Amino acid sequence: MYSQFFVIDGHCDTISKLDDVNALECPNNNHVSLSRLYEGRVGIQFFAVWIDPLSTDKCLHSGLQLIDRYKRMLDTYAAHFHPILRLADAKDALEAGKIGALLTVEGGDVLEGSLSNLEVLYKAGVRLLTLTWNHSNQIAGAAMDAHSRYGLTPFGTEVVKTMNDLGMIVDVSHASEEAFWDVMEISKQPVIASHSNAKAVCPHPRNLDDEQIKAIASKGGVIGINFYPLFLSKTEDAGIVDIIKHIEYIASLVGTDCIAFGSDFDGIETLPQGIEGPQSFPIIVEELLKLNYSEEDVHKICHNNFLRVMEKILK
Template sequence: MQLITSHQSLIEVVNSKKSGAFLTVEGGEVLEGDLRMLRVLYRLGVRSLCLTWNNRNEIADGVAETQTGGGLTLFGRDVVREMNRLGMVIDVSHIAEKGFWDVLEKSEAPVIASHSNSRAVWDHPRNLTDDQIKGIAQKEGVIGLNFVADFLGVPGSGLDQLMRHIDHICDLVGDDYLAFGSDFDGTDNLLAGIKDVTIYPEIISYLKKRNYKDTTIRKICGENSLRVLQKIL
């Protein structure tokens, strides 16, 4: 296992076919409103920060703050600038929509939604609107589809429901901005039939049966994410 902290270490992992660890933190409350803590995380090897969870912190509001839905605070804007400067990946999963657009306006680098799905397919506040999906694509970022049943749709649904999200996003913006962001560590409420990473070969077979090209499958399974990491790190 090799820690990925730079463009060079990423290339080394890819070329050696070793397993790589890319450290991320979910929830900017860990910074406690102090930009120096972001630099500490960076020195510890963290290379991505999900700016909020569902609630409010010093950076912005999360999607559960329905009465306010606030955007980036002044501190949040400083965090975005500093993450750009350091070469850290900004993750907009969980952030309220106003904050989402603030991030896209302020960031000079691509952003990711590491574990988010399509709201047009399933209307849930944690999912992305079509405009948000287009915004990430225009920013040359990537969206990682998660496997959480509540976000995918019909309770107990199988891989067909996951494919609805894949089909919609690819039809909307093409195949350059989609990846997998399972959220295996975040919930037990997974799509029916999915337990762990052993499901991926079945998902790939499903994609082939639906006439997805091998080039598209490779993009979704890793190449799109690598493109973003190579540009930012």
């Protein structure tokens, strides 16, 4: 069924850029558009709702407004998108030739310290929560927050447990090391880092060290390679070769079963040289095939690893 090449992209911030949902098909400055998704053979796109906790004290309200925007996008382009709430929806989308859309939230500030709000989000269609953004919150400490570093709070522990029970994917991208290890201990399900890279290749605080990569792999999770140049390379001229370096490094460390794509399109100011948007995924695939990665391994990286996690977690 999945013999044909397609990509699952585990993270984009396009929803925040769509003041007018019709912009998804018009020429614009965004990375993601309908034509580009099709050109890049993106079979499933994870769409993140991101709330800047520094710009509002009504995070849940802001998040629900963006979820409404996401649903308007789905309604406007019903001929092209199929919402994913469970694994069967992913299969239905692929069989229909539509783009599967999985709704995520980036930043647990949206919960405003209430577990009941997690169920509100679940009922609204959210199937993944990135526990933190750049700032520590009521759930956990953040990797980029040098002034307030800690692990999971007691509330955060309950959030992770409730996500396991509901059938939501726990995402540790942006989490502090302390929080990361707390999640690994508590979660009974695979854990993902939807848009993170290897610290050994690029020593950025947002990237994962070897032990973290091994822990995600051993738990059956995935790491979505992030295309942000600052997370790819210590130099300013990152390109496709640097994306490949991160894939190669993780593959050499733990194999290909935990590697995926988490582009961060429309959430990053600049793109690597040679990458223009989703339409560039086939170029990356061609490079992997040139390096003699087997078709099976390329299919794992492109989609099968994410499908495995979805099959395990989504109810």
